[in-house]
Amino acid sequence: xxxxxxxxxxxxxxxxxxxxxxxxxxxxxxxxxxxxxxxxxxxxxxxxxxxxxxxxxxxxxxxxxxxxxxxxxxxxxxxxxxxxxxxxxxxxxxxxxxxxxxxxxxxxxxxxxxxxxxxxxxxxxxxxxxxxxxxxxxxxxxxxxxxxxxxxxxxxxxxxxxxxxxxxxxxxxxxxxxxxxxxxxxxxxxxxxxxxxxxxxxxxxxxxxxxxxxxxxxxxxxxxxxxxxxxxxxxxxxxxxxxxxxxxxxxxxxxxxxxxxxxxxxxxxxxxxxxxxxxxxxxxxxxxxxxxxxxxxxxxxxxxxxxxxxxxxxxxxxxxxxxxxx
DNA sequence: CAGTAGGACATCG
DNA sequence: CGATGTCCTACTG
Numbered sequence: 001x002x003x004x005x006x007x008x009x010x011x012x013x014x015x016x017x018x019x020x021x022x023x024x025x026x027x028x029x030x031x032x033x034x035x036x037x038x039x040x041x042x043x044x045x046x047x048x049x050x051x052x053x054x055x056x057x058x059x060x061x062x063x064x065x066x067x068x069x070x071x072x073x074x075x076x077x078x079x080x081x082x083x084x085x086x087x088x089x090x091x092x093x094x095x096x097x098x099x100x101x102x103x104x105x106x107x108x109x110x111x112x113x114x115x116x117x118x119x120x121x122x123x124x125x126x127x128x129x130x131x132x133x134x135x136x137x138x139x140x141x142x143x144x145x146x147x148x149x150x151x152x153x154x155x156x157x158x159x160x161x162x163x164x165x166x167x168x169x170x171x172x173x174x175x176x177x178x179x180x181x182x183x184x185x186x187x188x189x190x191x192x193x194x195x196x197x198x199x200x201x202x203x204x205x206x207x208x209x210x211x212x213x214x215x216x217x218x219x220x221x222x223x224x225x226x227x228x229x230x231x232x233x234x235x236x237x238x239x240x241x242x243x244x245x246x247x248x249x250x251x252x253x254x255x256x257x258x259x260x261x262x263x264x265x266x267x268x269x270x271x272x273x274x275x276x277x278x279x280x281x282x283x284x285x286x287x288x289x290x291x292x293x294x295x296x297x298x299x300x301x302x303x304x305x306x307x308x309x310x311x312x313x314x315x316x317x318x319x320x321x322x323x324x325x326x
Numbered sequence: 327c328a329g330t331a332g333g334a335c336a337t338c339g
Numbered sequence: 340c341g342a343t344g345t346c347c348t349a350c351t352g
Contacts, residue, residue, distance in 0.1 A: 239339070239342085241342075241343090242342085242343075275328085275329085286343085286344090288343095288344070290344085290345085291344080293328090293329085294328095294329090294345090294346090295343085295344055295345065295346090296344095297329075297330075297331095298331090298332085298343085298344080298345080298346095299342080299343055299344075301330080301331065301332070302332095302342075302343070304331090304332095311330090315330085317328080317329055317330085317352085318328095318329075
């Protein structure tokens with residue numbers, strides 16, 4: 001499972017989750033405006049310089065994006081850009097691009113093993129993140145299966161993820177299959193500024209599909225410790241209830257604790273930290289661009305009489321409680 | 327001013 | 340038909 005060849009300085013890095021990357025920590029041009037108006041995409045996404053795995057970016061922590069972007073995960077360390085990009089979509093099992101000056105055999109073996117571990121983690125995390133996005137958006141993991149609507153959802157998601165201005169309008173009436181058959185030039189034609197970035201992001205998804213063969217699910221235990229995941233594992237195109245959606249967000253504290261989190265998981269008490277964001281996520285999930293917290297909270301209130309969600313005994317703003325906690 | 331509560335009606339799968 | 344989505348009024352901290 002050796003593909004690409006990240007430099008040895010990366011092999012010791014702590015990979016928490018590579019999610020979708022932003023910028024290298026070493027990049028001094030870390031700031032870009034908060035408002036979408038003048039937003040520059042994370043540099044690492046342009047031209048795929050950070051690819052070390054077919055279509056996979058290594059994790060890089062971006063403090064700014066973290067502030068408001070729940071999909072950006074906190075990184076304690078971030079590796080610098082690595083190895084030459086490999087755009088191969090099909091993971092070629094043996095593709096050892098040996099370093100220019102091969103280290104001693106011993107060193108080489110150790111390094112390779114570290115490398116493999118990191119890569120395995122990275123792949124695993126990417127797959128998890130794609131899986132999470134699939135559940136939340138209710139789309140299939142394989143872009144080839146996407147309808148026009150699915151493509152739009154994915155684009156909206158990607159816009160939000162990278163804080164792009166609206167690009168989805170440039171891809172109307174485009175199916176997943178169309179999308180996959182487009183070249184990077186085609187993407188750039190639709191969006192001169194962000195086409196390559198979208199192309200790169202799509203590449204991640206397509207690669208994730210291909211990588212599954214190399215990293216079979218093997219998480220028979222995760223279903224056990226996360227009984228609610230079953231509820232969500234019904235995509236594509238199963239209607240989802242708001243309470244299920246909220247629960248799903250809550251069960252991914254790693255990704256979403258900035259917008260919603262447990263105050264008391266045992267009692268099912270949770271707090272919506274960023275009402276606008278949760279509403280936006282719900283809107284994306286349900287294809288309701290006009291969704292806002294006012295409407296979302298109205299729906300939550302409907303749960304009062306159904307006995308699904310209630311206000312906790314000591315009522316507090318933005319705090320609710322599942323009547324039947326897990 | 328944002329959140330809370332709940333009525334009324336529309337929409338959609 | 341149920342589960343919201345939308346809009347609204349009144350109230351609250």
